[in-house]
Amino acid sequence: MEQPFIKLENVCKTFGTNQVLRGINLSIFKGEITTIIGKSGTGKSVLLKHIIGLLSPDSGDILFEGHSLRLMPKKKRKALKSKFSYMFQGAALFDSLTVFENIALPLKERSVLKKNKIKKLVLEKLQQLDLNDIENKYPSQISGGMQKRVALARALITNPEIVLFDEPTTGLDPIRKNAVHQMITDYQKKFGYSGVIVSHEIPDIFDISQRIAMLDHGKIVFEGSPEQIQNCDTALVRQFISGQE
Amino acid sequence: MEYFASITSSLASLGRSVIEPVQQMGKIAIFFFRAFIHIFSFPQQLSKIIEHVYFIGAKSVFVVCLTGAFTGMVLGLQGYYNLSKFGSEGALGAVVALTLIREMGPVMSAIMIISRAGSAMSAEIGIMRISEQIDALFTMDINPVRFLVTPRLIAALISFPILTALFDVIGIFGGYLTGSLMLGINSAIYYSRVNSSVLMEDVSGGFIKSIFFALFVITICCFQGYYTHTRKDGFGAKGVGLATTSAVVTSCVMVLIVDYVLTSFLL
Numbered sequence: 318m319e320q321p322f323i324k325l326e327n328v329c330k331t332f333g334t335n336q337v338l339r340g341i342n343l344s345i346f347k348g349e350i351t352t353i354i355g356k357s358g359t360g361k362s363v364l365l366k367h368i369i370g371l372l373s374p375d376s377g378d379i380l381f382e383g384h385s386l387r388l389m390p391k392k393k394r395k396a397l398k399s400k401f402s403y404m405f406q407g408a409a410l411f412d413s414l415t416v417f418e419n420i421a422l423p424l425k426e427r428s429v430l431k432k433n434k435i436k437k438l439v440l441e442k443l444q445q446l447d448l449n450d451i452e453n454k455y456p457s458q459i460s461g462g463m464q465k466r467v468a469l470a471r472a473l474i475t476n477p478e479i480v481l482f483d484e485p486t487t488g489l490d491p492i493r494k495n496a497v498h499q500m501i502t503d504y505q506k507k508f509g510y511s512g513v514i515v516s517h518e519i520p521d522i523f524d525i526s527q528r529i530a531m532l533d534h535g536k537i538v539f540e541g542s543p544e545q546i547q548n549c550d551t552a553l554v555r556q557f558i559s560g561q562e
Numbered sequence: 563m564e565y566f567a568s569i570t571s572s573l574a575s576l577g578r579s580v581i582e583p584v585q586q587m588g589k590i591a592i593f594f595f596r597a598f599i600h601i602f603s604f605p606q607q608l609s610k611i612i613e614h615v616y617f618i619g620a621k622s623v624f625v626v627c628l629t630g631a632f633t634g635m636v637l638g639l640q641g642y643y644n645l646s647k648f649g650s651e652g653a654l655g656a657v658v659a660l661t662l663i664r665e666m667g668p669v670m671s672a673i674m675i676i677s678r679a680g681s682a683m684s685a686e687i688g689i690m691r692i693s694e695q696i697d698a699l700f701t702m703d704i705n706p707v708r709f710l711v712t713p714r715l716i717a718a719l720i721s722f723p724i725l726t727a728l729f730d731v732i733g734i735f736g737g738y739l740t741g742s743l744m745l746g747i748n749s750a751i752y753y754s755r756v757n758s759s760v761l762m763e764d765v766s767g768g769f770i771k772s773i774f775f776a777l778f779v780i781t782i783c784c785f786q787g788y789y790t791h792t793r794k795d796g797f798g799a800k801g802v803g804l805a806t807t808s809a810v811v812t813s814c815v816m817v818l819i820v821d822y823v824l825t826s827f828l829l
């Protein structure tokens with residue numbers, strides 16, 4: 318059986334008295350898009366933050382290609398981190414930098430590319446996401462939907478191997494939402510990155526994902542293919558995907 | 563049994579009140595070293611350093627000149643009336659210059675920079691924290707401390723001594739305005755006493771103080787903003803407000819404490 322690219326083993330996390338993750342076991346495979354679904358407040362974003370290392374588990378382990386992140390040497394951990402990219406739920410754009418500077422920042426800080434090359438890449442990405450003529454604007458001067466797309470451009474500009482998307486299409490109109498989904502799929506096919514998406518866009522995400530995991534009360538209650546979840550008999554899963562209480 | 567529990571709880575809270583400030587000092591020290599070691603890491607962040615020299619240094623010139631002039635003028639007035647009691651008005655130049663160069667210059671300019679730039683940087687970093695911008699830096703594999711704190715630290719190390727020197731010069735001129743032009747001390751005597759009384763050790767002592775103040779002020783202000791989210795007394799915008807207040811108050815108090823410690827070593 319194929320070894321998971323990222324494996325979460327019995328991951329638990331508590332904030333104060335609120336136990337958010339209660340023993341998460343999840344496998345993410347290389348070159349696949351895995352979508353995490355579940356009710357709001359069940360710990361999906363917390364789970365994503367554990368994968369990128371913004372949060373550390375209270376107990377349990379996160380393995381990358383079989384190696385524990387906790388036990389990994391600092392150098393190896395840094396090398397691994399440079400393969401990641403993360404798109405935040407609230408965009409998390411730098412409000413004192415222009416759109417262009419926001420997207421160019423990871424390239425400017427992490428690569429040795431020349432200014433002209435960076436400019437070309439950024440403008441190319443802006444065009445692909447239908448964000449023309451806003452490169453000199455500040456995030457507060459553009460709409461929420463545009464901010465989301467700028468955040469997506471920033472996440473993809475370094476051609477990462479693993480991209481974590483935290484609700485990438487929330488607040489977008491249906492046309493833009495489809496465009497973002499299309500872009501996630503196209504880029505995945507082109508560059509073959511492994512993606513983890515937290516999303517509520519049911520059934521749209523079934524078309525772009527290879528695996529679906531459902532989180533409920535801090536536990537994974539379903540893990541399988543989009544076809545499997547659509548044919549799942551478990552009441553909890555059925556109710557959620559059909560939008561019933 | 564209840565009596566025993568209340569004693570235990572009092573002892574625990576007493577212990578916490580001792581341990582927490584020590585822990586906080588330890589965290590600030592670690593934060594400082596994390597920022598300081600990146601001064602020597604490449605590539606240097608030259609454009610960011612220049613940007614912060616402009617913000618901390620150039621934009622503080624006016625307020626430092628203004629406070630320097632009035633501090634010197636007050637010293638001129640107070641010094642004249644006190645010295646005239648002993649018939650020593652001629653020593654006014656020495657009194658004004660030494661007070662400014664040794665004490666008032668470094669301390670007052672540091673306090674002015676705290677109120678103008680320190681509060682702003684604490685609020686800026688605090689907002690970046692609560693809006694996940696610092697987390698975004700982390701996810702982009704950009705060291706947030708190196709990116710946000712180190713350039714400010716270098717800029718302060720450049721700006722503080724220059725602003726202190728400016729404060730001293732303007733202050734001495736302020737003392738001249740009140741002592742010589744208003745109260746009639748011969749200007750040649752005023753400047754000759756300035757010249758003869760100020761030694762190189764006084765000047766270097768003032769600069770040493772300003773360098774220490776720069777390190778303390780930037781570390782404390784950035785630390786308060788950087789850890790806004792861990793505050794127990796307020797979250798979000800309220801947390802940023804409280805962090806800014808803490809940054810200004812703690813920095814001012816630390817400037818005075820460090821000034822005392824350094825003076826006792828330098829004298």
